[in-house]
Each structure stands twice: as structure tokens, then as C-alpha cells.
Amino acid sequence: MKKYVIVDQIRNGDCFETVCDTEIEALTRANAEWRLLTDHDRNRREFYAVMCGDWDEEFGFDYNAATIIKAKKM
Secondary structure (H helix, E strand, O other): OEEEEEEEEEOOOOEEEEEEOOHHHHHHHHHHHHHHOOHHHHHOEEEEEEEEEEEEOOOEEOHHHOEEEEEOOO
């Protein structure tokens, strides 16, 4: 099943993913989350992107075959 995932990876820290059903939902949510971050928090991000790929209930998101839809420049 195809899903859209927001990947938020903090430099030398945690990595979070938010799963969305549609591209519009993922892009809207990612833009809203990014606007809420301070400059300090934005600079701490190593990777922040919306990706499209296959989702498996047992294994989760397949990052190896995923495509980056939009990534924020760090």
C-alpha cells in the first residue's frame, strides 16, 4: 500500500515519522510543522522531508524504495 511519510531527523538525536494517506495531507502537515519550528530547531534538523513509498503493516515504511517528494534545505 502506498503511503506518504514525513521524516524528521534531528542531528545526533531521534528520528520521527508521521504517516499520511495522501500527498496533499503530508505536504500540508509538513509545512505547518516546519513553520512552527524556531530557527534553532530548524538548524538542528539533519533531514526533514516528505517521502512516498510502500507501507507494510508488519515491516513499516520501505525507505530503500521511497521517493523524496519535498525536502527542506538544511
